[in-house]
Amino acid sequence: DPVRMEKIVSLCKRRGFIFQAGELYGGLNGCWDYGPLGAELKRNLKDYWWRKTVQERDDVLGMDGAILTHQEVLKASGHVGGFSDPMVDCKACKGRFRADNLENLECGQKPSCKPGEHKNCELTEPRAFDLMLSTKLGALATDDDPKALAYLRPETAQSIFVQYKNILDSNRIKLPFGIAQVGKSFRNEINPRNYTFRSREFEQMEIEYFCRPEDGLRLTDEWLEARLKFYEEIGVPREKLHILDVPDGERAFYSKKTYDIEYEFPFGIQELEGVAYRTDYDLSVHQKGSGRPLEYFDEETKERFIPHVVEPSAGCDRTVLAMICEAFDEEELTDEKGKKDVRTVMRFMPRMAPIKVGIFPLLKKNEEQVRLCREIQKTLQPWMTVFYDDGGAVGRRYRRQDEVGTPFCITVDFDTIGENGPELQGTVTVRHRDSMEQERLPIDGLLAWLLDRIR
Numbered sequence: 001d002p003v004r005m006e007k008i009v010s011l012c013k014r015r016g017f018i019f020q021a022g023e024l025y026g027g028l029n030g031c032w033d034y035g036p037l038g039a040e041l042k043r044n045l046k047d048y049w050w051r052k053t054v055q056e057r058d059d060v061l062g063m064d065g066a067i068l069t070h071q072e073v074l075k076a077s078g079h080v081g082g083f084s085d086p087m088v089d090c091k092a093c094k095g096r097f098r099a100d101n102l103e104n105l106e107c108g109q110k111p112s113c114k115p116g117e118h119k120n121c122e123l124t125e126p127r128a129f130d131l132m133l134s135t136k137l138g139a140l141a142t143d144d145d146p147k148a149l150a151y152l153r154p155e156t157a158q159s160i161f162v163q164y165k166n167i168l169d170s171n172r173i174k175l176p177f178g179i180a181q182v183g184k185s186f187r188n189e190i191n192p193r194n195y196t197f198r199s200r201e202f203e204q205m206e207i208e209y210f211c212r213p214e215d216g217l218r219l220t221d222e223w224l225e226a227r228l229k230f231y232e233e234i235g236v237p238r239e240k241l242h243i244l245d246v247p248d249g250e251r252a253f254y255s256k257k258t259y260d261i262e263y264e265f266p267f268g269i270q271e272l273e274g275v276a277y278r279t280d281y282d283l284s285v286h287q288k289g290s291g292r293p294l295e296y297f298d299e300e301t302k303e304r305f306i307p308h309v310v311e312p313s314a315g316c317d318r319t320v321l322a323m324i325c326e327a328f329d330e331e332e333l334t335d336e337k338g339k340k341d342v343r344t345v346m347r348f349m350p351r352m353a354p355i356k357v358g359i360f361p362l363l364k365k366n367e368e369q370v371r372l373c374r375e376i377q378k379t380l381q382p383w384m385t386v387f388y389d390d391g392g393a394v395g396r397r398y399r400r401q402d403e404v405g406t407p408f409c410i411t412v413d414f415d416t417i418g419e420n421g422p423e424l425q426g427t428v429t430v431r432h433r434d435s436m437e438q439e440r441l442p443i444d445g446l447l448a449w450l451l452d453r454i455r
């Protein structure tokens, strides 16, 4: 549905979720900047992932590795010389395209090759295009100095494998256990497209779960379930996800089982996350590459072996995009006079919403209302994002918050300040985004009431 996607992209720009990187200078293809609301949304996702993956589990530890990566690490892992996509050239438009998905190939960069007409174009044979981005380190590095070469990591996983032994030795932990990491990765994608879906700079949320060989397949299924539950909890429902059990011959050669978790984006069903049983491939290649032992010694059985690995690897930007696509709604309303209206509302799960609560004085000129709003705001701010707004009619303020997905709005009115008698003094109106219903709550109980609903 391209129309829906256009609306989403335009809302994201208009309200400050996502901007193209370097837009002022014509834009940097495949790179995106998250604006104030996008940054909050992404942070909420990463924090919740960390909480569920590391904080609330005894068997997973976190780490935060360097982006710049030793070339030997990526030689041993097989990335150097091996991490590429098949690419074809179109002889008519001179464009270059990823060849593994020819039916979706969009050659439309030049008027001579319009989308859909590309099948008439003459394409070259596919050849490998290196996706790795590199740089030179050090003040004395020259362009041809091979020792100065370093890579921007193409995945966060490798620093986990490389630090596996240090983490094992510095923590009292036994198999099975995992190491988790959230961070930037870089790939020189041939055709960045579908908004932030395929970018050249992106963030990943990865777990490498080390285990005994006989447990690998079972744990892969368990992680798949845990990950599906996670998506449910952030507002991406099970029925919008597709699980692809990647068949023999299409998996990486070392993988005994791979599930792709895919989401129904407006532009098609596409991968959000891969859950792969990678056997002992990774630690074996690093043991060989470094010449250092990476075996695990099992105290109970007195066995020495290289642990196997199950890897749930999710894309942060893709998940943010899925949450945005899932939340976007245009609701048709009819007011008392029968007038029709469309309400744009982002139905984010409260725990993911960039702004948790809007706070409004009914009348911006009423000093007591404003003072109370500011006081409530100060009480809530250590715990959540609060947005104060006194501009225009309250109804308009609600709509502005609906459009960015704020689940609750608080209004301080004349009842609150006791002008209509003592009964409602000290209470505020809380308005719910989804139902648009309102209820009266005491100011004293607001923090607990809200915390209950946003955790």
Ligand code: ATP
Pocket (backbone or CB within 6 Å): 155, 187, 189, 196, 197, 198, 199, 200, 201, 202, 203, 204, 271, 272, 273, 274, 313, 314, 315, 316, 317, 318
């Ligand atoms: P694709 O087939 O879409 O290129 P992939 O199978 O190469 O993805 P993995 O190497 O398994 O991806 O990376 C794990 C996760 O990292 C993906 O599921 C995705 O969420 C994210 N990811 C990978 N490449 C990109 C990218 N170019 N832009 C945004 N996210 C990405």
